[in-house]
Amino acid sequence: MPLERSQLAESSAEPGQPQPYLWRMNFGPQHPAMHTTLRLILTLDGERIVDAVPDIGYLHCGFEKLGESLDYNQYVVVTDRMNYLSSPANNVAWHEAVERLLGIQPPRRCQYLRVIAAELARISDHLLCIGAMGLDTGAYTHFMYAFNPRERIYDIFEALCGARFTTSYTRVGGLCRDASPKAIQMIRDFCRDFPKVLRDIHLLMDRNRIFVDRTKGIGVLSKEEAINRGCSGPVARASGVTRDLRKDEPYLCYRDFDFQVCCATEGDCFARYRVRLAEMEESLKIIQQAIENLPSGPVNLDPGYRIVLPEKQAVYQTIEGLITHFEILMPNRGFRAPCEEIYVATEAPNGELGFYIVGQGNYVAYRARCRPPSFIHYGLMPHLIRGHMISDIVAVLGSLNIIAGELDR
Amino acid sequence: MELQGLIESLQRDFPSLSWSEFRGQVRAWVSRDRLFPLLKTLKEQHGFDMLADITCVDYLYYQEKKPARFGLVYVLTNTQTNQRLVVRTFLDEPDLVAPSATPLWEAANWLEREVWDMFGIRFAGHPDLRRILLPEDFASHPLRKDYPLQGLGERNNFPIIRRAES
């Protein structure tokens, strides 16, 4: 049982005076349980955590500064490396924001393919999160079970866009390429086989005594706290916040699909695990609906908009295509974003992934701010682990799914 | 209530408030001294219970003329009605201090630390205003427009370990 905060307050005789039995420990940034480069400076009473001070920035690479010198299509490469467990979801979020700024909407087929890629990314992200959570709480086999279907998702991404990991799938007003029949068949096969994986995970973990004991009642987050601290995504939904941007601020073509928002009320690590598992089932439903109703037609905007490059055949064989291609690539003749600012958020696997873009009348953003969910969620850590044991840190950390690339940017 | 109507009703209490709309997103401008009362009113009376983001834009080389160099951005969200409101305020050098929103939202804590780290804007009343992403001994604020992308040589400033020494 975690200590109550009042007990902790009583135990310190004089506020401000260091207690002789309180000691400090450094946790991270290179630590077996810290999957990424996170650091906590813990104040401990025996093995109980009295206070924790997170120290981040060990992976700060200046993404936002880089966004001010790369154009709207080039920056998608950098968004891949934000939440690297689910690159397509970040690509979709970035170009959703850019397209909202430009005031265009991609064609239906492109929207459907983006939804498929984003939902596959969500499954992949949740699989690794659940797997790593099992790994940290002592279930190595579970990690292998969760990692195996990720390899199949990588294969699908490879068939969709040529890269298995850092996809750079989207372009402004389209995609880097259309989905081939083989890729669609691979997605169908995945939809057919994936329920078995989910069943395996349920059987392995749901009633696993060690896992349940280590996650139930650990790191409880109340609904009010979750809203006040800006949580979103599965972390907020596990605390009873019924908020899902796919439903609440529908973007792309999420209105077309029948799916549910998965919530829990307990707000502990086990609830977050259950919410992620349930979300994978809903994502699978969305993928099945999208792949069966995939519209025909072009994936890119009409070249007349002067935004997407024309087909290679048109470039090589017609003079109009060649001129269009050339003009779009010229810095002063390509598309121009208005001198305006917009905040657009999408539902990434970890939560609300927002981009605040300031256009400056040309092809480069003046400011490309990213609102990462992990940054907000890691700020919760001291609140969630206060009063728990050291070994509970890994369970909380695994359930929050902190990705350092997104945390530090 | 529609956001436009809400803002017009608030203009009685906040004479400096003005608003604009772009692609369905409502932005409200307010002067810095009325920023905290406005945020408090919005949170406590109008249900904007979630602070999604705080960020800042440095308009040093911006094409359009802006009233000041730095513009703070607060993205507020109403989790009941799913409305979003962007609250803006401008700050100019040398007085780069804004009121901290941490008494209202815990989420503001780290977001304000990041703005301080990247832009050098201080938040009065913040409990723990330290650098968050960059090392403590970093001298500049890198997202300002007058800081070069490649930096001022911080990335080359380490001892070299050779094979025989290690």
Place this chain on the structure above:
Amino acid sequence: MALEMPDNVLITKLDAIANWCRKYSLWPMPFATACCGIELMATGASRNDIARFGAEVFRFSPRQADLMIVAGRVPIKMMPVLQRIWLQMHEPKWCISMGACASTGGVFDTYAVVQGIDRFIPVDIYVPGCPPRPEQLIQAIVDLQEKIQREGTVMGREFEAPERQKPPLALRPEGRAGLPGLIAAPPPEQQP
């Protein structure tokens, strides 16, 4: 001296047998910071099983490891940590720089990213790619094994090799008289 040897005795060099032992028991320490770390996990996971090459014992403690795999970009805040961990590892030790970011900085030519870890710590193998596929990492490990087999010595002399090549002696401050073509070195700096 005629010595009767049974068939199951082989004669080899001590270096060769030590290298053979070392190369098949590499214990990597994953210094996984970013995206490449996930591919490193994929290399260790079930499809690309790194255990087939004798390098599956991931040790997160630098004192128990002899191969550091730096996977991912290394920002300025991380570089002191990386150097400290490298110094904590025991000889013999090797380093693989996995991915474009660790090798050169990659796409992140920004103020915060070290442009290649080989500027500040020694690196044995570079793996290109952003991120490299697991097959590439396995190839890097196989290459490293070959390097160990070919160059390693029991006493670790190969690590000292560049240092044994002493730099040429500096000219005397006054220059060497009588030798044409040599320019006199500048006088020693005045001490304030």
